[in-house]
Amino acid sequence: MTFTGLQLLDSGGGVRQSFTFDPPKSIDLLQLQGQQSTFLVEGEAVPVGVYDQVRLIIDTANASCNNLTGDYASYITIDGTDYPLIVPSGGASGLKVMGPITVAQGGTASYTVDFDLRKSIAERGATGCYNLRPVLRVVDNAQVGTLAGTVDAGLLQQAGCTADPVTGAGAAVYVYSGSGVVPDDVDGAFPEPLTSALLAPKDDGSGDFGYAVGFLLAGDYTAALTCQAGDDTAEASENIAFSGTTDVAIAAGQTTTRDFTLGAQPTASPAPTASPEPTASPAPTASPEPTASPEPTETPEPTATPASTS
Numbered sequence: 001m002t003f004t005g006l007q008l009l010d011s012g013g014g015v016r017q018s019f020t021f022d023p024p025k026s027i028d029l030l031q032l033q034g035q036q037s038t039f040l041v042e043g044e045a046v047p048v049g050v051y052d053q054v055r056l057i058i059d060t061a062n063a064s065c066n067n068l069t070g071d072y073a074s075y076i077t078i079d080g081t082d083y084p085l086i087v088p089s090g091g092a093s094g095l096k097v098m099g100p101i102t103v104a105q106g107g108t109a110s111y112t113v114d115f116d117l118r119k120s121i122a123e124r125g126a127t128g129c130y131n132l133r134p135v136l137r138v139v140d141n142a143q144v145g146t147l148a149g150t151v152d153a154g155l156l157q158q159a160g161c162t163a164d165p166v167t168g169a170g171a172a173v174y175v176y177s178g179s180g181v182v183p184d185d186v187d188g189a190f191p192e193p194l195t196s197a198l199l200a201p202k203d204d205g206s207g208d209f210g211y212a213v214g215f216l217l218a219g220d221y222t223a224a225l226t227c228q229a230g231d232d233t234a235e236a237s238e239n240i241a242f243s244g245t246t247d248v249a250i251a252a253g254q255t256t257t258r259d260f261t262l263g264a265q266p267t268a269s270p271a272p273t274a275s276p277e278p279t280a281s282p283a284p285t286a287s288p289e290p291t292a293s294p295e296p297t298e299t300p301e302p303t304a305t306p307a308s309t310s
């Protein structure tokens, strides 16, 4: 994806702050998994206030289904071939991300825009080009935590599993808002995953996989593993099987672990590692950062920090 700018809008829909990227910023969203992110806007001062919406302005150069010539500003690569990614009105009004984003007087604001590509991309018929539908959320980086864990290799070797048992491609951990959710595929009907995480082979020789879901607002979620994620299209309902469905509470600033193991409920390791510090005084001293700016990034990525500082 190539971004040419970012705007902050007030409740009336007016643009209160606008950033133009010159040159435009090209970001490979697939490289930004788990807790990874990149900055769109960083270290900028913005007016104090509450912003209702962020708009990401997309470079739409060559973005036409009738112009399959390559060299697109925003594209998707499938089996080595680049196809244009069409973002309807992305160059004009931009991708809209609902806030709010709050910038306090004398404070710093740091926000991340999460792209869930699983829900965002749909092929336009059989035209060989793709629509990017704006399934985006923005979170306050001060209020988010991470869900992470291990997936037993054996779970990708079971009957019905269509994922690659070596690379983990085609498997994913889906995360739903709220506890006790019965997992369902992406089909436009409730329940829908809030986000999802790919699996990556662990480098410990075990053959097992690791996963991480970053930028989850503190709260209750349901997580489930599927080794049929590769069969889940955004446009249709498929009969996707899930295993190891588990409730999980995410705490800000902490990583909570859920491992998916063979034959058992996923172990829950409750541990948001947090350190028990007794004392803790909330220091009012705080860092001096003045203002904030939101940064959007892709996929799991977060966004902006508004520090106005240099």
Ligand SMILES: [Ca+2]
Binding pocket: 185, 186, 187, 232, 233, 234, 235, 236, 237, 238
């Ligand atoms: Ca589906």
Ligand SMILES: [Ca+2]
Binding pocket: 184, 185, 186, 187, 188, 189, 190, 191, 192, 193
């Ligand atoms: Ca659904």
